[in-house]
Every structure is written in structure tokens, then in C-alpha cells.
Amino acid sequence: MNLLENxxxxxxxxxxxxxxxxxxxxTLNDDDRKQDRGVFFRSIHGTWNHLLLGDCVWLARLQGQPVPY
Structure with a gap:
């Protein structure tokens, strides 16, 4: 498998x-999504934010654009 296929x-x-x-x-309401769950990014909302930022960073890298911080 080459890099592009990967x-x-x-x-x-x-x-x-x-x-x-x-x-x-x-299926979650806003309060449940934002509830502190005692995990690294505190809530499901915080974890989603982290995943979105990661996707944005990788997309910028692949496009040769400045990484959004």
C-alpha cells in the first residue's frame, strides 16, 4: 500500500x-454532552473539540497550509 492509499x-x-x-x-442533550465525566478533555463536548482540532491540523498539513492553533 502506498502513502496515498494509506x-x-x-x-x-x-x-x-x-x-x-x-x-x-x-441522542444526548446539551447538558449531558457537556457534563464533566472526569476524563482528559473533561466532557464529550471537549473530546469532540479535540478530535475536530486534530482533523483540522492534519488537513492543513496535507494541504501545505499553516497549521491552525
């Missing part, structure tokens, strides 16, 4: 996982 595979997997997470989280 990146495409990872992107498809990320899309699949994210959709499953979106569908599950759509």
Missing part, C-alpha cells in the same frame, strides 16, 4: 468512526 484508507476510517460517534451523540 491516507485514503485512514480518511475513510475516520469518516466512518466520526459518523458513528455523531449518531450516538445526537
Amino acid at each position: 491516507l485514503q484508507l485512514q480518511a475513510r476510517y475516520s469518516q466512518w468512526v466520526n459518523q458513528r460517534l455523531y449518531d450516538t451523540c445526537a
Whole structure:
């Protein structure tokens, strides 16, 4: 598997996982999503923020753009 195929595979997997997470989280109300759960990013909302930032950073890198911090 070459680099491009590997990146495409990872992107498809990320899309699949994210959709499953979106569908599950759509059943939560805002308070439940933002509740401190005692985990590293505190809440499901905080974890989603981390995942989104990671996706934005990798997309910028792959596009040769400045990394958004």
C-alpha cells in the first residue's frame, strides 16, 4: 500500500468512526454532552473539540497550509 492509499484508507476510517460517534451523540442533550465525566478533555463536548482540532491540523498539513492553533 502506498502513502496515498494509506491516507485514503485512514480518511475513510475516520469518516466512518466520526459518523458513528455523531449518531450516538445526537441522542444526548446539551447538558449531558457537556457534563464533566472526569476524563482528559473533561466532557464529550471537549473530546469532540479535540478530535475536530486534530482533523483540522492534519488537513492543513496535507494541504501545505499553516497549521491552525
